[in-house]
Structures are given as structure tokens and as C-alpha cells.
Amino acid sequence: MKNILLTIVLALFSASMFAQSDSAFIRKVYDEALENGESYENLRYLCKNIGNRITGSAEAEMAVYWGKQLLESYGFDKVFLQEINVPHWERGTKEAAWLVDEQGKFLKINILALGGSVGTSGLLEKNLLIVKTLGDLKKLDKADVLGKIVYLGEAFDAKNIRTFDSYGQCGAQRWEGPSVAANMGASGLVIRSLGSEIDDYPHTGSFGREDGVQPIPCAAISTADSDKLEDWAKRSKLKIRMEMDCRWYDDAISYNVIGEMTGKKSDEIISWGGHLDSWDVGEGAHDDGAGIAHSIEALRILKVLGYRPNHTLRCVLFMNEENGNFGGKGYAEQAFKDGEKHIAALESDRGGFLPLGFDIEGNENQISLVQDNSKVLQKHFQLYTFKAGYSGVDIHPLKEYYPDMVQLGLAINSQLYFNYHHTEADVFEAVNQRELELGCAAMAAMVYLLDQHLN
Amino acid sequence: MKNILLTIVLALFSASMFAQSDSAFIRKVYDEALENGESYENLRYLCKNIGNRITGSAEAEMAVYWGKQLLESYGFDKVFLQEINVPHWERGTKEAAWLVDEQGKFLKINILALGGSVGTSGLLEKNLLIVKTLGDLKKLDKADVLGKIVYLGEAFDAKNIRTFDSYGQCGAQRWEGPSVAANMGASGLVIRSLGSEIDDYPHTGSFGREDGVQPIPCAAISTADSDKLEDWAKRSKLKIRMEMDCRWYDDAISYNVIGEMTGKKSDEIISWGGHLDSWDVGEGAHDDGAGIAHSIEALRILKVLGYRPNHTLRCVLFMNEENGNFGGKGYAEQAFKDGEKHIAALESDRGGFLPLGFDIEGNENQISLVQDNSKVLQKHFQLYTFKAGYSGVDIHPLKEYYPDMVQLGLAINSQLYFNYHHTEADVFEAVNQRELELGCAAMAAMVYLLDQHLN
Numbered sequence: 025m026k027n028i029l030l031t032i033v034l035a036l037f038s039a040s041m042f043a044q045s046d047s048a049f050i051r052k053v054y055d056e057a058l059e060n061g062e063s064y065e066n067l068r069y070l071c072k073n074i075g076n077r078i079t080g081s082a083e084a085e086m087a088v089y090w091g092k093q094l095l096e097s098y099g100f101d102k103v104f105l106q107e108i109n110v111p112h113w114e115r116g117t118k119e120a121a122w123l124v125d126e127q128g129k130f131l132k133i134n135i136l137a138l139g140g141s142v143g144t145s146g147l148l149e150k151n152l153l154i155v156k157t158l159g160d161l162k163k164l165d166k167a168d169v170l171g172k173i174v175y176l177g178e179a180f181d182a183k184n185i186r187t188f189d190s191y192g193q194c195g196a197q198r199w200e201g202p203s204v205a206a207n208m209g210a211s212g213l214v215i216r217s218l219g220s221e222i223d224d225y226p227h228t229g230s231f232g233r234e235d236g237v238q239p240i241p242c243a244a245i246s247t248a249d250s251d252k253l254e255d256w257a258k259r260s261k262l263k264i265r266m267e268m269d270c271r272w273y274d275d276a277i278s279y280n281v282i283g284e285m286t287g288k289k290s291d292e293i294i295s296w297g298g299h300l301d302s303w304d305v306g307e308g309a310h311d312d313g314a315g316i317a318h319s320i321e322a323l324r325i326l327k328v329l330g331y332r333p334n335h336t337l338r339c340v341l342f343m344n345e346e347n348g349n350f351g352g353k354g355y356a357e358q359a360f361k362d363g364e365k366h367i368a369a370l371e372s373d374r375g376g377f378l379p380l381g382f383d384i385e386g387n388e389n390q391i392s393l394v395q396d397n398s399k400v401l402q403k404h405f406q407l408y409t410f411k412a413g414y415s416g417v418d419i420h421p422l423k424e425y426y427p428d429m430v431q432l433g434l435a436i437n438s439q440l441y442f443n444y445h446h447t448e449a450d451v452f453e454a455v456n457q458r459e460l461e462l463g464c465a466a467m468a469a470m471v472y473l474l475d476q477h478l479n
Numbered sequence: 480m481k482n483i484l485l486t487i488v489l490a491l492f493s494a495s496m497f498a499q500s501d502s503a504f505i506r507k508v509y510d511e512a513l514e515n516g517e518s519y520e521n522l523r524y525l526c527k528n529i530g531n532r533i534t535g536s537a538e539a540e541m542a543v544y545w546g547k548q549l550l551e552s553y554g555f556d557k558v559f560l561q562e563i564n565v566p567h568w569e570r571g572t573k574e575a576a577w578l579v580d581e582q583g584k585f586l587k588i589n590i591l592a593l594g595g596s597v598g599t600s601g602l603l604e605k606n607l608l609i610v611k612t613l614g615d616l617k618k619l620d621k622a623d624v625l626g627k628i629v630y631l632g633e634a635f636d637a638k639n640i641r642t643f644d645s646y647g648q649c650g651a652q653r654w655e656g657p658s659v660a661a662n663m664g665a666s667g668l669v670i671r672s673l674g675s676e677i678d679d680y681p682h683t684g685s686f687g688r689e690d691g692v693q694p695i696p697c698a699a700i701s702t703a704d705s706d707k708l709e710d711w712a713k714r715s716k717l718k719i720r721m722e723m724d725c726r727w728y729d730d731a732i733s734y735n736v737i738g739e740m741t742g743k744k745s746d747e748i749i750s751w752g753g754h755l756d757s758w759d760v761g762e763g764a765h766d767d768g769a770g771i772a773h774s775i776e777a778l779r780i781l782k783v784l785g786y787r788p789n790h791t792l793r794c795v796l797f798m799n800e801e802n803g804n805f806g807g808k809g810y811a812e813q814a815f816k817d818g819e820k821h822i823a824a825l826e827s828d829r830g831g832f833l834p835l836g837f838d839i840e841g842n843e844n845q846i847s848l849v850q851d852n853s854k855v856l857q858k859h860f861q862l863y864t865f866k867a868g869y870s871g872v873d874i875h876p877l878k879e880y881y882p883d884m885v886q887l888g889l890a891i892n893s894q895l896y897f898n899y900h901h902t903e904a905d906v907f908e909a910v911n912q913r914e915l916e917l918g919c920a921a922m923a924a925m926v927y928l929l930d931q932h933l934n
Binding site for chain 2: 054055058059182183185186187220221378380405406408409437439440456457458459462
């Protein structure tokens with residue numbers, strides 16, 4: 025009995041010691057992020073001195089150049105590039121569309137080609153087939169679709185508190201719509217933008233391309249113009265006239281950019297990152313300049329505080345999340361080839377808004393371990409949510425090679441994210457400095473906790 | 480034993496029934512707020528069709544007129560005005576200041592008279608005494624202060640995660656600075672704005688006025704100009720030239736605006752509100768148009784859902800929070816005079832950003848009761864924090880008359896609040912529709928939970 029009591033007392037004592045030292049260290053992390061933070065200026069530089077950066081572009085290569093320079097400037101133990109093949113698609117210079125009613129009245133509408141679409145080879149005019157959802161389209165006869173341009177108009181469901189749930193629900197019209205419409209003989213597809221607000225910004229994004237299906241021009245219409253289109257369609261049959269000269273080029277060579285602090289157990293690795301590429305509009309500020317700024321700053325903070333990691337800590341600026349995820353896949357393949365041992369990975373790819381906690385992908389023990397050790401973040405650092413959930417696209421391929429690892433995604437206030445996502449509006453000015461800095465601190469704090477408490 | 484088991488089973492069953500019915504009802508609350516919400520258009524109307532609304536202004540009276548009309552349009556059981564005396568101060572038309580160095584080089588700086596300041600009677604030129612904090616000022620000899628204009632330059636501490644903590648820390652330079660400086664013989668006071676961001680917007684606000692102390696002109700300087708001032712002061716003694724023609728008028732008559740749904744126990748009252756007045760710059764959108772929009776919408780939602788309250792539910796649009804709190808005091812006095820029984824009150828006065836939960840003022844049992852019944856909000860409705868904490872200025876006077884009541888303040892993401900607070904930047908466009916709507920739903924949900932579970 026005495027021994028049991030002693031054990032309990034020691035356990036409590038040691039738990040409280042740990043918690044106290046965690047809390048003290050994490051307080052330093054927050055102080056550094058909030059008082060001496062460099063994330064905001066780094067993001068400004070990436071957005072304003074480089075700009076948007078789709079793979080294959082000069083800007084994507086400048087982003088690699090910048091990322092490597094910046095990581096080197098911080099004096100980490102290792103900084104290196106990891107070569108990958110990336111797709112190269114360009115929007116071109118022509119992108120316009122008009123609705124035309126039966127009386128010949130016409131209205132110019134705001135469109136963006138979906139990323140990976142083919143062009144129209146000049147001005148394309150077709151009858152417009154108005155369909156509410158992808159499910160409705162699938163129920164139609166091919167004959168009704170043949171030769172028409174299909175409009176898919178599923179809107180964001182405002183009732184979901186988490187906007188990512190709405191994105192998941194109506195996202196299929198972008199992800200699958202192009203191949204479904206093409207398979208049914210459509211001449212093109214336009215979709216209502218996957219945006220949560222009624223405004224004039226169309227939202228681009230990728231879609232699945234099926235081998236053996238003749239590709240058709242695909243574009244997104246702003247939500248405000250989609251409302252107008254649906255309104256016009258109540259009174260008249262509509263045609264659409266559109267021109268896009270986007271096109272594919274040969275694959276290009278690009279790079280993941282990696283910075284590392286070597287740990288005492290150097291062969292066990294904790295990685296985290298965001299993606300360095302972006303869509304080819306706006307400045308890729310929230311998506312995912314913020315994740316890049318978070319990730320670099322997390323490693324900088326740990327280094328500046330003189331932290332000596334147990335495991336090897338790696339910040340990865342993944343290339344090509346947006347259209348292929350070859351950066352994430354390449355990183356995972358290379359890790360496996362090199363016989364590395366990956367025990368944990370984190371991702372930030374949900375914008376630079378207020379961080380709320382982490383979503384955790386792992387087994388029950390791992391989830392409990394993260395939850396237990398996150399109590400200090402709940403108690404002292406205004407982070408709230410640590411639940412089982414999705415981590416992130418870039419780090420997911422690691423899980424295929426290391427099924428036993430734990431993965432975490434930084435959970436962020438999602439209310440405004442889909443006002444900016446994949447649009448011209450996603451610029452530096454849409455990111456708040458303090459919210460960005462709190463995200464950096466949250467990432468650094470969680471890396472620290474994992475490094476301390478994972479075996 | 481059987482009886483005990485039965486009791487436990489029944490208790491569990493009934494708790495789960497409650498929770499289930501709470502969850503189902505609150506889901507309807509959120510659906511109504513997010514899909515059919517009127518809060519955003521109400522806020523637009525208040526901001527754009529009325530504007531800022533300090534007591535004594537025509538706009539404040541238009542806000543009363545609007546509030547009563549709007550509450551009446553919703554068909555609540557009672558809508559009534561409650562007369563109160565309010566102060567009447569006006570900024571006037573002259574407000575300018577220049578720094579002047581020893582070489583006569585000068586710089587126009589952005590200032591706002593603090594609310595309640597006296598004017599300068601023309602152009603006032605004085606030597607500037609640079610002091611970092613109010614504590615430092617108090618340590619000086621009166622002879623060093625006499626005849627000078629004091630500059631108090633305590634900045635927001637970026638290290639506090641909650642910006643309200645920083646406001647509390649450096650706030651004394653506004654609240655107490657004017658009377659301390661006047662008592663020491665200063666000819667005026669200028670302070671670094673109580674703002675979290677470096678920008679060109681000065682932040683006004685109220686301060687304590689001591690009887691028998693000759694008032695002096697007091698103004699806030701934008702944080703960007705405060706940085707410049709502190710920089711110039713390193714190289715040169717400085718003078719300041721300033722003119723303000725703000726002044727006091729006789730008290731005016733104004734009103735709290737109250738809407739009520741009468742409960743089954745009609746003599747027990749749950750009140751909630753925000754404040755209808757604002758400072759005389761910007762549009763009072765976050766402070767506190769958002770709280771007004773939250774409060775009205777909460778009652779509208781309960782009414783539209785056909786909710787039959789147990790207690791009498793009252794939405795109060797308090798007048799005069801900003802410079803006197805005579806609305807809050809008047810409401811409490813009247814309640815006590817009328818022999819009303821107030822069991823709970825809620826306030827929203829921290830902006831229209833993402834709601835995170837509620838801060839609770841009450842005894843341990845009340846805090847536990849709120850926490851227990853809020854689990855449904857944590858589980859299903861992305862609210863996170865339910866801790867002991869400050870409720871709000873408007874409802875606080877009630878606590879003096881009803882010390883046994885429980886009071887709650889809507890807790891909101893505070894990161895951006897002090898970029899807008901009491902400035903020209905606090906306009907409708909700074910409020911996001913979904914975040915505002917989530918605040919409305921949180922208020923309605925908490926009113927419902929209190930009405931259901933408070934005895």
C-alpha cells in the first residue's frame with residue numbers, strides 16, 4: 025500500500041513538474057511569437073515580392089529560392105531541397121464569359137478556369153443546361169446533356185457551423201463534375217463557386233481527370249453571378265459564350281524545401297509543414313502562405329529559444345499540394361527509401377485565422393496522449409479543441425508508409441476561409457498579424473509537446 | 480438497491496432526454512441564425528442609416544426610434560422605453576495637433592479628443608513632457624509637470640494572448656491619466672492610443688473626472704504617430720500645438736429600449752443586451768452595434784421558433800454605456816423599484832467576431848450549472864470556453880440589487896477588437912456576417928439553456 029501511495033505521489037509530482045515546465049517553455053514560445061515574431065514579415069515578402077506561385081511558374085521557383093535562403097538564414101542544422109516532378113498548367117491570357125438570353129440580352133460574368141482545364145479554342149457558344157447538383161446531373165439522359173455546357177449550382181450550406189463541412193458537401197461538383205459532364209457528352213462545365221459568401225470572386229481549384237475521357241473546358245462562376253444566372257434562367261433559356269486559353273505544358277522540375285534541427289535520437293523524425301505552391305490568382309496568402317509562415321516560424325522559435333530536441337525536427341515547405349500533391353508523395357517516398365523513421369507529422373493548411381487547437385489522426389492511445397499533454401494549451405494558451413479529425417493533404421502520404429505515426433492538423437477559425445480560398449481576394453492584407461502569430465506559437469508548442477512526450 | 484438503480488437509470492435517462500432535446504432545439508436556433516438571420520441587415524441599417532450615436536446626439540435618438548420600431552415589428556409581448564438622463568458632450572469641429580521640434584520642424588499627427596475632454600480655446604502650444612507610464616508620471620515632482628502637456632506612452636503588451644488583458648494593463652493612462660495630470664498642474668494630456676496595432680487611427684474613450692480638479696484638454700494619438708513622437712523625442716525636446724473645441728452641454732433625456740417575451744413564471748426575469756450608444760466616430764459596428772444585433776436577434780429567433788419561455792425574457796438595448804453607464808444603472812434601479820425578480824443577465828459587448836463561449840459571474844453552484852448545461856454547446860456547436868470571468872458593464876448594476884443572480888458575458892475572439900475599438904475604423908464592413916450570426920445563435924442558445932435549467 026505504501027509503495028502504491030508513493031508511486032501515485034511520485035507520478036502526480038512528476039506529472040505536475042512536467043506540466044509546469046511545459047507551461048514555462050510554451051510561455052516563452054508565445055512571447056517570442058508575439059513580441060519578436062517574423063512570420064508576418066515573412067508572409068508579406070512571399071506575397072508581395074513573389075506573389076501567387078503555381079507549379080511550373082517562375083514564381084514557384086522563386087518561392088523555392090526564397091524558402092531555402094530564409095531557412096539558411098536561420099542557421100538550422102540542415103537545409104536541403106528535395107527534387108520532384110510537378111505538373112505545369114497555365115491559365116493563359118483569355119478568360120471571359122457572357123450569359124445570353126432568348127432576346128439576345130447579355131451579361132458579362134466573372135469566371136475562372138478550373139485548374140487543369142483545357143481552353144475553348146476561341147469563342148465557344150453553347151446552350152446552357154441548368155442543373156442543381158451533381159446527383160441531379162447523373163440522373164439525366166446523355167441525350168439531354170450532349171453538346172451543352174452544364175451549369176452545376178449547388179451552394180454552400182450556410183447551416184454548417186464548420187465551413188469545411190459545406191466545402192466537403194458541394195465540393196463534388198468541382199472534383200467530379202468535369203469528368204461526369206464530359207462522360208455524358210457535355211461541351212463544357214461551369215460551376216457555382218465553392219465560396220461561403222455572395223461576392224464577385226470566382227474560386228478556382230483542381231478536379232479529377234479520367235484517362236480516356238475527352239477533356240472539356242471547365243470554369244467556376246462567382247457566387248453573385250451564379251445568383252444572377254439562376255435568376256435569369258427562371259425567365260429564359262440561356263446560352264453561354266466563353267473563351268479560355270488555358271493549357272497544359274510538359275511536367276517541370278521543382279522542389280520541397282526542408283529545414284532540420286537534428287535531435288538526440290536523430291533517426292526519429294517529427295515533420296511539419298504547409299505548401300509553398302498556391303493557385304495562380306491572388307497571392308496565396310491564407311492558402312497556404314500562412315501555413316508556410318507558421319511552419320518556418322515554429323522551427324525558428326524553437327531554435328532561438330535554444331531548444332535541444334529529442335527527435336529530429338523538420339519543417340517542410342511542400343511543393344504542389346494544389347494540383348497533384350507530388351510534394352507530399354515525394355517526401356513520403358523518399359523518407360521510406362532512405363529508411364527514415366517518422367513518428368509524427370503536423371500540417372497547417374487552413375489559413376492564417378485564429379487557431380483553435382488541433383485535429384488528431386491516430387490510434388486511441390495517440391489521441392489520448394495528445395489530449396493529455398495538450399491540457400496545458402487549454403489551460404493557459406487559449407487553445408480549445410483537440411479531437412480526432414483530419415490532419416492534412418501534404419502529410420497524408422507519409423501515413424501510407426508509416427501507419428503507426430500520429431498526424432495533426434492545425435484547427436483554425438474557418439468562418440472566413442472560403443471567402444478567400446482560391447480567389448484573387450486571397451492576399452496578404454486578408455491576414456491579421458496577431459492571429460498569424462498565434463498560429464505559429466500553437467505549431468511550435470505542439471511540436472515541443474510531441475517531442476517531449478512521444479516515445 | 481433496486482430503487483437506487485431505478486433512480487440512477489431514470490436520472491440518466493432524464494438527463495439524456497434533456498440533453499437531446501436541448502441539442503435539437505439549439506440546432507434549430509443555429510439553423511435560423513445562419514439561414515434566415517436578420518442580424519447582419521439590422522446591423523447594416525444601424526450603421527449606415529444612423530451611424531455613430533453618442534448620447535445627446537440626434538443619431539442616439541434615431542437609434543432609440545429604430546430600436547423600438549424594430550422590436551415592435553417582431554411582435555414581442557411587450558416593447559417599451561425606459562427614460563434616463565444622459566450626458567451630452569460634443570467633439571465640435573476643430574481637432575488638430577502638430578509636433579514641433581527644436582529646429583521648428585513640425586509634423587501633423589492624428590488625434591482624437593478623449594470623450595468628455597474640454598477644448599483648448601484656440602491653438603494651444605506647450606512643451607511636451609514624455610512619460611512612459613502613469614506610474615512614472617506619479618513619481619515626478621509637480622514642478623516638472625506644471626504648465627506642460629504630458630504624453631503617456633504605455634503600449635499594448637503584445638505578449639498577452641487575450642487583448643483585453645493588455646487593454647486592462649495600459650488602460651489606466653486613459654482612465655486615470657487626465658485627473659492625475661491635472662492634479663499635478665499639467666496644461667493638457669495626450670496618450671498613446673489603447674490599440675493593439677500600429678496604424679493611423681487614434682482611439683477615443685472615456686476617463687474619470689474628479690470634482691474640484693480644473694479639467695485640461697486630453698486627447699489620444701494614433702499608435703503610428705506615437706511611435707514617431709517617441710522617435711523624435713530621442714533627438715529633440717518637443718513642443719505640441721493643438722486645437723480642440725469639444726465641450727459639454729446640459730444633460731439630455733434618452734431611453735433604454737426593451738422588448739419582452741412574457742414567461743410562464745412572469746415575475747422571474749432573464750435579461751440580456753448590448754449598448755445602443757457608441758462613441759462619436761466610425762459607426763459603432765463592433766462596439767456595440769454587434770451586441771445590439773446579437774441581442775435583438777436572440778429574442779427574434781426564440782419568438783420565430785415558437786418558444787414558450789418559463790421565465791420572462793427581456794432584450795435590453797442599453798443607452799449610455801460609453802460615458803456614464805446611466806442606461807445600465809437606470810435599468811437596475813427601475814427593476815428594484817418595481818419589485819422585479821432578476822435571476823440572470825447576459826451581455827454582448829466585445830464585438831462581432833467569432834464567439835468562443837461565455838464568461839460567468841456567479842457563485843460556484845451557478846458556474847457549475849452553466850458549465851454542465853453548456854456541454855451541449857461544446858459538443859455540437861463549436862463553443863469552447865465556459866469559465867468564471869467578467870460579464871459586462873451594462874448588466875453589472877443589476878448585481879448590486881440582486882447579488883444572487885448569475886451574469887454571463889459573451890466571450891469573443893478578441894484578437895482584432897482593439898484595431899477598431901473607439902475609432903473611425905469601427906464600421907459595418909469590419910464585421911463578418913457568419914461570425915455575427917454565430918454570436919446571435921450563441922446568445923439565443925444560452926438564454927434558452929438558462930430558461931430551461933435555472934430555477
